[in-house]
Amino acid sequence: MAPLPFQQSYAALPERFYANVPLSPAPDPKLIRLNNALAEQLGLDAQWLASPQGVAMLSGSTMPEGVNPLSMVYAGHQFGSFNPQLGDGRALLLGDVQDARGQVWEVQLKGSGPTPFSRSGDGRAVLGPVLREYVVSEAMHALGIPTTRALAAVKTGMTVLRETMLPGAVLARVASSHIRVGTFQYFASRQDLAGLRLLADFAIARHYPQVAQAPAPYLAFLQQVIAAQANLIAQWMLVGFIHGVMNTDNMAVSGETIDYGPCAFMDQYDPNTVFSFIDERGRYAFTNQPTIALWNLTRLAEALLPLLSEDEDEGVTLAGQALEQFGGIFHGAYFAGLRAKLGLKTQQVGDETFFHALFDQMHKQQADFTNTFRSLSDERVISGNYLPDTLAGMQPWLAQWRQRLAQEGEEAPAVRAEHMRRVNPCYIPRNHLMEAMINAAVDKDDYSLFETMLRLTASPYTEQEGMARYTQPPQPEERVRYTFCGT
């Protein structure tokens, strides 16, 4: 049996950064799925992970020698209100591993029982949200969007009380780190300057080692996080992804999507779409995501102020200048992405108006976000020989689009369509399919739709024979209006 190559890098930070957590063994742990490819990439022994000892670890029941699980402490703004003391209420950090390319990854269990930060929660996760996070995070990865990954899903054999009694489960997830904006807020709000500096140095070494040599490393770090988040949110907006709970404790300084709760991909395009049941005011609506990201980054900048300059006014000026870059980076990435989605190679005056016109039209027609772009990625549509139902009613905009394409020169429609199909997915984890997948698993112990969704979304741009129904938006009776938190 190969020992796990875990390092305990975070545990080397001072004790006030985390709490060691006693294990709460699962009564009957069973592996639902192991991500073999990811295990291999991380240099973990997949066979061992699938063995009874491996599953015991993945369920948080017993740990191999040398693995001392910990829960990280953090604070955060939740729906705009500051909570000075949060922390991993149901997560255990097992350690970190280095892959063949030298990149470091942390392995964390989510849902394995109470921790000193559980507050009133039970520290558990239930099967549905675990399967949803597994599929959605792996789908995001396949779409090329920075994200935490899913290493394994395990059933605990325990029943957990939510609105009803539900099967308990644990997700093993992998991230380049689990440091959040809220982790910085924790130390800043306690005026623990030494802690703040240690955390910043740790995050720099892990995520942005190049800035350690910069003349002002902490400012450069802030700039890097701002750029990473601006790029990330642009990627979300380009696939119609709604995170659902963009609290500052759910925003990673690595720029990876983290903490999948009531998240969803939009079907019908509506900029004001909100899925999260608890988001009554639409704070985290689709179109608000860039604004909220900047709001969260402003909280990060505030937390970092003491490290930016000894002079507070100067720190504020520097932070303000860094935050001002967000809009330009976001729009640069977003418009570049839209151009690629529309098969455009050049930047032209009037592009923004042209993009807006498309979204206006989509909104009016309640067009499906994903299928609109996929339908455009067809040589017959590009040449004007075919009008699929999805695009019916868009003729005036399509005429403009073809004109715009013609201005770009003589690329063969088939070639253009091929390029567009590489950025416009046909398979996304649609909400009604996630719902059906969860119901089948919870009610019938049937994981076939889970497996199908994983297989299709792993190659999101490649249509597969006989799978057309997985590209379809929900029927009216299948529509999911709200999603609930993973709690």
Ligand code: AMP
């Ligand atoms: P979230 O918005 O789901 O990321 O969670 C916000 C905070 O609540 C984090 O500190 C979580 O660790 C904590 N939390 C969420 N669910 C539970 C639970 N079932 N038991 C204990 N703590 C939880």
Ligand code: MG
């Ligand atoms: Mg969270």
